[in-house]
Amino acid sequence: MNLLSLYLDKPVTKSTIEYSLDITLVRGVENGYYGFNKSLHAVLAPFGVLTLIAEEKKEILHALSSLGITLGSDDENTLITQDYPIRIxxxxxxxxxxxxxxxxxxxxxxxxxxxxxxxxxxSVGLEHYEKRLNTLFLQSRRIVESIHTFSITRRTHLMQFAKRLALTRHDMVSNLLLLDKPNILWDDAEAEALYNRLAFILELYDRHETALSKLSQIKEDVMLVMDLINHKKSEFLEWIIIILILVEIVMGIMQMVK
Known part of the structure; x- marks a missing residue:
């Protein structure tokens, strides 16, 4: 048997999969769905990953073609996929x-x-967030490198970056189901053992911790730049207050002279 799992850059609905693959999907893990027919087993994860299992690879490729997904050279740089042979x-x-x-x-x-x-x-979903984090990490480095030129007017840009960072952390923690045991594993020792073995081979927890560590590092970089901007803003307000006081003193002196 052959297994192919891929991250869907463009969301595919449950009804689209059912219509295109002639499969009835039912509720599976958490908010995911699964279904199968004589030649194909499909699982749609709640975080946008579609997994197809079939005896022959051509059946998987045919299913992807029915969904309008091509694993050609044009998509090699964008589609995140993982395959795994299954033997009985x-x-x-x-x-x-x-x-x-x-x-x-x-x-x-x-x-x-x-x-x-x-x-x-x-594993595929985690790879998607790993790539997303690498992009954010490079952006945070550029922000830190330009810290001496950062001005108060760029505060909005930094706030937007911090928002993206927070949303990435929220999505990664809540969507991947790595912090809590999925319901499918409760009261089934054999299923739990199979999942734990796969998680070990795929290094799911180690990669998850590394990703969270990167998130923490980026967060520290953003806080450092925010502190600097706040300091500059405080200095700017202090100078305005000093100038206003000097203007008031000068006007008072001019009034006394008159």
């Missing part, structure tokens, strides 16, 4: 075995495929 081995001693090369199951089930799709889609 009835002679396997344990229920599953996960390596860097493949996922091996003793038997395939809708439940197991949804668990696998969840972990891979989280």
């Amino acid at each position: 081995d009835p002679t396997l001693i344990s229920a599953f075995e996960v390596t860097n090369e493949a996922i091996i199951l003793k038997s395939a089930s809708t439940h197991n495929l949804n668990i696998i799709a969840l972990a891979i889609s989280q």
